[in-house]
Amino acid sequence: MWVGQALARRARWRWAEIVFWLAAFAALFLPAGRHLILNEIAILALFALSLDLILGYAGIISLGHAAFLGLGAYAAGLLAKHVTDDPTVGLALATVAAASLGFATSFLVLRGSDLTRLMVTLGVAMLLGELANALPDLTGGADGLQGVTMGPLLGLFEFDLYGRVAYAYSLTTLFVLMLVARAVVYSPFGLSLMAIRRNRLRASALGVPVHKRLIAVYTLAAAFAGAAGALLAQTTAFVSLDFFEFHRSADVLLVLIIGGAGWLYGGILGAVLYEALQDALAAVTPEYWQFWIGLFLVAFVMLGRERLTGGMRGLLARFGR
Amino acid sequence: MATILFDGVAYGMLLFVLACGLAVTLGLMNFVNLAHGAFAMAGGYATVLLMDRGGVPFLACLPAAFLVAAVLGLVLERTLYRHMYRRSHLDQVLFSIGLVFMAVSGTTWAMGASQQTIKLPAWLTGRVDMLGMHVGIYRAFIVILCGLLAVGLQLGLTHTRFGSRLRAAVDDARVARGLGIPVGTVFAVTFAVGSGLAGLGGALGSEILGLDPNFPLRFMIYFLIVVAVGGTSGVVGPFIASLLLGIADVAGKYYIPAIGAFIVYLVMIAVLVLRPHGLFGRPR
Amino acid sequence: MTAALETRGLAKRFGGLVATRDVSFTLEQGARHALIGPNGAGKTTFVNLLTGVLPASAGRVLLAGEDVTSLSAEARVRRGLVRTFQINQLFGDLTPLETLALAIDEQLGLGGRWSHAVGGDAVVAEITAVAERFGLADVLDSRTDTLPYGKQRLLEIAVAFACKPKVLLLDEPAAGVPEAERRDILDAIAALPVEVSVLLIEHDMDLVFSFARRISVLVDGALLVEGEPEVIAADPRVRAVYLGGNDHG
Numbered sequence: 117m118w119v120g121q122a123l124a125r126r127a128r129w130r131w132a133e134i135v136f137w138l139a140a141f142a143a144l145f146l147p148a149g150r151h152l153i154l155n156e157i158a159i160l161a162l163f164a165l166s167l168d169l170i171l172g173y174a175g176i177i178s179l180g181h182a183a184f185l186g187l188g189a190y191a192a193g194l195l196a197k198h199v200t201d202d203p204t205v206g207l208a209l210a211t212v213a214a215a216s217l218g219f220a221t222s223f224l225v226l227r228g229s230d231l232t233r234l235m236v237t238l239g240v241a242m243l244l245g246e247l248a249n250a251l252p253d254l255t256g257g258a259d260g261l262q263g264v265t266m267g268p269l270l271g272l273f274e275f276d277l278y279g280r281v282a283y284a285y286s287l288t289t290l291f292v293l294m295l296v297a298r299a300v301v302y303s304p305f306g307l308s309l310m311a312i313r314r315n316r317l318r319a320s321a322l323g324v325p326v327h328k329r330l331i332a333v334y335t336l337a338a339a340f341a342g343a344a345g346a347l348l349a350q351t352t353a354f355v356s357l358d359f360f361e362f363h364r365s366a367d368v369l370l371v372l373i374i375g376g377a378g379w380l381y382g383g384i385l386g387a388v389l390y391e392a393l394q395d396a397l398a399a400v401t402p403e404y405w406q407f408w409i410g411l412f413l414v415a416f417v418m419l420g421r422e423r424l425t426g427g428m429r430g431l432l433a434r435f436g437r
Numbered sequence: 438m439a440t441i442l443f444d445g446v447a448y449g450m451l452l453f454v455l456a457c458g459l460a461v462t463l464g465l466m467n468f469v470n471l472a473h474g475a476f477a478m479a480g481g482y483a484t485v486l487l488m489d490r491g492g493v494p495f496l497a498c499l500p501a502a503f504l505v506a507a508v509l510g511l512v513l514e515r516t517l518y519r520h521m522y523r524r525s526h527l528d529q530v531l532f533s534i535g536l537v538f539m540a541v542s543g544t545t546w547a548m549g550a551s552q553q554t555i556k557l558p559a560w561l562t563g564r565v566d567m568l569g570m571h572v573g574i575y576r577a578f579i580v581i582l583c584g585l586l587a588v589g590l591q592l593g594l595t596h597t598r599f600g601s602r603l604r605a606a607v608d609d610a611r612v613a614r615g616l617g618i619p620v621g622t623v624f625a626v627t628f629a630v631g632s633g634l635a636g637l638g639g640a641l642g643s644e645i646l647g648l649d650p651n652f653p654l655r656f657m658i659y660f661l662i663v664v665a666v667g668g669t670s671g672v673v674g675p676f677i678a679s680l681l682l683g684i685a686d687v688a689g690k691y692y693i694p695a696i697g698a699f700i701v702y703l704v705m706i707a708v709l710v711l712r713p714h715g716l717f718g719r720p721r
Numbered sequence: 722m723t724a725a726l727e728t729r730g731l732a733k734r735f736g737g738l739v740a741t742r743d744v745s746f747t748l749e750q751g752a753r754h755a756l757i758g759p760n761g762a763g764k765t766t767f768v769n770l771l772t773g774v775l776p777a778s779a780g781r782v783l784l785a786g787e788d789v790t791s792l793s794a795e796a797r798v799r800r801g802l803v804r805t806f807q808i809n810q811l812f813g814d815l816t817p818l819e820t821l822a823l824a825i826d827e828q829l830g831l832g833g834r835w836s837h838a839v840g841g842d843a844v845v846a847e848i849t850a851v852a853e854r855f856g857l858a859d860v861l862d863s864r865t866d867t868l869p870y871g872k873q874r875l876l877e878i879a880v881a882f883a884c885k886p887k888v889l890l891l892d893e894p895a896a897g898v899p900e901a902e903r904r905d906i907l908d909a910i911a912a913l914p915v916e917v918s919v920l921l922i923e924h925d926m927d928l929v930f931s932f933a934r935r936i937s938v939l940v941d942g943a944l945l946v947e948g949e950p951e952v953i954a955a956d957p958r959v960r961a962v963y964l965g966g967n968d969h970g
Contacts, residue, residue, distance in 0.1 A: 119852070120845040122818055122862050127838035177527055224706065228713030230526040231469065235665045238658055239706045246699040304826035305835040311812055311823055317774065318810045323798035323827035323884055332833070362654060366534050373531055404546050410538025417532040418520060 127302035133381070137291065144284055152279035153395075157387045158286040159347045164371045164383030165290075165297055166340030171369075172377035173301065174333045175313030176225055179234045180241030182364035183221075184214040184338040186355075187244060188345025193261045193355040194254070201267035203285065207346045214342020215335050222334035226327050238362070245360030260356030264349060275351065282351035289347060293340055294380070300336065301380060309333055313378075370413060373421055439570040441691050442684060447576035449683020450583035451645060453676050455638030455656070456663040457590060458510075458631020460675040463664050465607045466624065469526050470518075471533040473635060473660055474653030475540035480506040480636025481648040482544065485553045495558050499640055506636020511629035518628065519621065537653050544650040553648045555640075579641055586634070590672050603627055659686075662705050668715030677717060723786040725750045725918035726771070726802065726888045731780035733766055733942075740766040742943045743780070748888060748918050755921040755933035759962060763942035764922050765807075768890055772804050773797045785887065799827075801887030805877045805894060807922075813866030817857055817876050820865065821848045824883040847883065855879040855909055871902025878909055889913065891921045895928055907931070930954070938962070 143154055163185055170176045188210035195206045224236045248255040256262055268274045273281045300306050308329050311319040320326050349355045358364070367390075374393075375386025393412065397405035459473040480502035487493040487501055513536075521532050561575045594600040606613040606620045614620050639648070646656065659682065667678030685704065689697030708716060726748040733741040740763045748754055758764050769775040771782060773794040781790045784802050792800070812820055822839050825847045826832045852858045855875045860868055865876065874894060881889060895906045910932060913919060923929050929936065930950050937947040938959050946956055953959055 119818065119849050119861065120840060120842075123822065123840040123845065124838070126819075171527075177530060179530070224710050228709065231463070231665055232709045232713045234469065234526075234530070235658075235661055236706055236709055238661070239702045239709075242658060243699060243702040243706070246696065246702065250695045250699060299838070300835045302838040303835040304822070304832050304837075304839050307819060307823050307826070307839055308832050310815065310819075314812045314815075315810055317794075318806065318812070320794040321772065321798060321804055321806070322824045322880065323795050324823070324832060325793075325795045328833070362657070369531065369534070373527075404542045406538050407542030407546070410535040410540075410542065413531055413535030413538065414517070417524070417528050417535065418517070421528070421531070 127298075136381075136384075140287055140291075144280065144287075148278040148280065151283040153391060155279045155283040155286050155351055157391050158283065158290045159344050159351070160368070160371060160390065161384040161387035162286070162290045162293060162347065163341055163344040163368050164375065164386050165294065165380070166337045166344060166383075167368050167372050168377055168380070168383050169297065169300070169333055169337040169340065171372065172379070172382060173306065173309045173313060174330055176330070176334065177230055177233055178225075178237040178365065179362070179369075180237035180239065180365050181337075181341055181368055182360050182362070183237070183241035183244050184218060184341035185345040185348070185364060185368075186241070186248070186359035187217055188214045188342030189349035189355045189359050190248065190255060190261065190345075191342070192346035193264045193349040196264050196266055196350065197261065201265060203266050203269050203350050206266075206350055207289065207343060210342045210346030210349075211339045212342075214345065215339035217342075218335040218338020219331065221338075222331040225334065226330055238365070241360050241362070241365060245357055248357055248360065255355075255357075258357060260354060260358075261349075262354075264353045264355065266350050266353065279351070286347045286351060289343060290384075293343060297340070298380060300333075305329065305332070370409070373413075374416070440572070441688055443570055443572055443580075444576060445684030445687035446680060447573075447579045447683070448645065448687050449680035450580050450587070451638060451642045452659060452663055452683050453679035454583045454586055455635050455642065456660040456679060457587075457672055457675060458628075458633075458635050459660050460664050460667065460672055461603075461627055461631050463661075464668070464675065465603075465671075466522070466627075468518075468522055469529040469533065471530060471657055471661075472536035472540065472653060473631075474656050475537060476506045476510055476632035477635040477639035477642070477656070478540065478544065478648070478650070478652040479509050479639065480633075481639035481643045481652065482548060482553070483636065484555060484640040484643065485548075485648065488555060495555070495561070499637060502640035503633040503637040506639070507629045507633030509636075510632025511625060513632075514625045514628040519624065522624070537657070540653055541650050548650065550650055553643065555643050555648075557644060575644060579645075582641070586637075587672070587676050591676075594672060599623070599626070658702075662701075664715075666705060666708050666715050668717040674715060674717030678715070723750075724748060724783070725752065725785060726920070727783040727786075728771070729781045729783070731767075731770055731782065732778050733770055733775060734778045740942050741770060741777075742941075744939075744942075744944055745780075746937060746944060746947075748920055749935075750918055751915050752918045752920070752935060753933055754919065754935045754937065755923055755929045756937050756939060757923060757926075757929055758939035758945075762939045764939055765892075766942070767939065768804060768892060768922060771890065772802065795827075798884055801885065802890075803881045803884040803886035803888070804890040805881045805892055807892040807896060809870075809873060809877075811865050811873060811876060811880075814864055816862055817852070817865055817868070817879075818848065818861040820876065820880055821851055821861075821883050824880050825851075828883065828885050851879050851883045854912075855882070856905060869902065871898050871905055874898050874902075874906055875909060878906070882913070886917055888918045888920065891919060891923075893923055893925075894921070895923075895925060 167178065167181050170178060191213040192206035192210040195209050221240050225233050249257055266275055269281055269285055275281050308319065308324045311322065311324060312326055312329060316326055345359065371386040371390045372383055374389050375382035375384065394405060397408045455477050459470060462468045462470050483505040484498040484502045487498045488495065521529050557575060561578055564571055564573050602618045602623050605616065606618055606623045610620050662682055663675050663678050667675030686697065686701055689700050724747045728744055728746045731741060731744045744767065756764060766775065770777050773792060777790060781788055784797065784800055789797050789800060822844060825844050826839065829843060852861055855878065857872065857876060857879055860872055865873065878894060891910065894910060895903055898906055907928065921929065921932055933950060936950055936953040938945040938953065940962055945958060946953065
């Protein structure tokens with residue numbers, strides 16, 4: 117029956133996807149030297165994927181997504197410092213901790229205007245930053261959490277100086293969570309999110325329980341961001357108050373927007389482009405690259421970001437069929 | 438105790454002058470402008486330059502700071518901002534974050550990253566005892582000046598032709614145009630005045646708030662709190678919100694320095710959850 | 722027999738403005754009922770009160786005898802109170818296939834499932850049946866906003882139908898549809914199963930009188946009169962309302 121086939125086609129793996137993942141894993145065998153930056157990209161991509169779930173799919177603007185990144189990072193860092201240095205346990209704990217915070221704060225973003233949501237998300241991140249600052253005995257305060265050391269991954273692979281194991285770890289986590297995100301996006305749940313983003317009232321008139329779905333996706337996205345925070349803390353062996361800062365939330369927004377919100381690979385593409393952009397700008401003007409990022413952002417919005425990323429997506433889609 | 442209250446009031450008044458432009462653009466025109474603090478910073482740096490390099494006296498710098506920020510606001514409004522009014526909130530957020538990044542980086546490049554100081558004239562420094570309070574003269578100066586501005590603004594919005602035109606333009610731009618109101622010009626002038634007031638606030642506030650290239654980011658959330666908590670139906674709500682925020686912040690940081698800011702954010706979130714349209718706002 | 726839908730003393734005030742005043746209204750099982758009234762009579766507010774988009778200031782809404790006044794909009798949909806929208810509120814960049822799948826998944830209680838892709842035999846069978854019923858089978862896989870307007874209006878009704886309504890509120894289903902495509906919509910409405918009770922909210926008197934077996938007239942937020950079409954057509958008050966003001970405007 118063609119209806120069944122047409123539905124199945126939505127979730128089919130595209131060639132471009134398969135090629136991308138093969139290439140990403142093949143990069144593990146590159147000669148040492150690029151893996152630290154690849155690791156950074158993978159973590160940023162995961163963080164942006166997390167934001168995509170709420171912004172791109174559910175339409176919630178957040179200026180405080182760093183709250184979950186920071187919480188995950190501190191959870192993983194503290195666990196490593198005080199309890200166990202097994203990275204996967206830290207990753208699991210960070211994910212659960214961030215998901216709990218996501219669930220608790222999801223009720224705050226259900227109602228109100230975009231402005232209230234911006235303020236509340238921003239406020240939650242600032243609140244956690246202040247809290248971490250106020251508990252120096254636990255968090256190290258402004259000095260950051262020192263002395264985080266990680267044991268071998270799965271008891272087998274020691275983290276090396278060149279970041280190869282780190283990259284393998286982050287990339288695998290990204291891949292697994294991408295599989296989850298993929299399932300979610302193409303599921304009935306994902307479809308109802310797309311409806312909510314487009315028109316809440318209309319979605320509820322089709323029987324979609326809007327609040328329930330938003331709570332679920334916000335919690336899920338928080339879990340993803342917590343995982344990204346854990347990866348960042350574990351692979352750099354450092355956590356600081358900076359993790360909660362506004363610029364983290366702003367950067368990830370920027371990353372997602374460059375790559376295009378509302379499709380699964382927007383975060384990954386954005387992370388790659390962002391790192392490349394930052395790299396190129398830092399080579400030209402090491403101190404003032406933020407100026408050019410800002411200019412880029414202004415120009416990007418003025419020229420119509422939908423048009424720009426839409427064109428790119430169209431190109432990729434045609435290539436990927 | 439009374440002194441802290443007074444300092445809080447002064448701080449709040451300052452916040453109001455800094456944020457009242459945003460109360461109009463974000464509150465009334467529904468435009469999310471995260472770069473509002475950049476105009477305040479422009480006013481602050483204009484004052485530093487004029488005083489340090491030009492030897493201009495402090496009082497003369499204040500109108501100059503207003504003018505610099507207002508002209509900057511006008512130019513940006515005509516060239517960039519006006520294209521953003523009808524865009525989605527997400528676009529407005531991204532656009533204004535971009536401007537903030539540029540302002541922060543550009544200022545660092547031009548002026549260095551260090552904190553700037555303004556040397557106040559001698560007659561504005563020191564403290565006097567008044568009504569049993571130990572009052573800083575400069576803070577008293579701020580309270581009087583900003584209080585006058587607040588009254589002037591409220592009267593300007595409610596009692597002048599420009600005020601009624603602005604309210605009409607905000608209510609329904611299409612209808613206002615039909616009535617022959619030059620909506621674009623009204624918005625541009627409003628934006629310029631709001632930016633100018635921020636610039637004036639930046640000049641007045643550098644002594645109290647500190648002035649460095651990160652200023653727009655450091656105070657972004659404070660400005661947003663004033664508007665979000667104060668509500669979006671005029672300047673009275675934001676004025677009261679500014680005072681509350683100023684007092685809470687000063688008192689919080691004095692009595693419980695470790696978690697003063699924590700409490701401010703907590704209260705803000707609680708207010709917004711209980712009253713999404715602000716303490717003094719009306720739903721729309 | 723319990724009425725399919727009933728309101729008792731339903732009222733809505735916005736500040737000092739009364740948009741709906743003390744409306745007690747009954748929709749019988751299997752009804753073909755029309756609600757008419759001049760512009761500004763409060764028809765939209767009334768629909769929003771019925772469907773739970775707006776909370777009522779006073780009064781009750783009963784669905785098959787059950788009080789649903791305090792239920793959310795989506796809970797009412799799951800109990801079988803479904804509406805269509807007046808102006809186009811479909812998801813333009815989704816396909817009719819996706820839109821129908823969405824409604825049917827929610828209907829079957831699968832909407833929260835995240836581990837399986839959209840699909841499955843039950844869903845596919847249901848989509849196929851609804852699409853054929855409303856003549857949408859050949860456009861299922863195109864973007865909704867590229868469809869002819871008549872097809873979009875049909876999809877609007879089809880989606881509501883896919884929610885398995887017991888009571889269906891049709892809000893100006895044929896408004897803006899070109900003459901050539903109008904027939905399809907009238908046919909689709911006429912072919913709705915008898916067990917679905919239908920309330921038609923409409924300006925178009927031809928459609929109202931060809932469809933309705935009972936008509937209620939809403940004026941200034943209150944029910945002016947109710948009765949069979951001939952009675953309504955002959956009622957001098959209704960004539961005054963319609964001929965006195967502008968009839969379709």
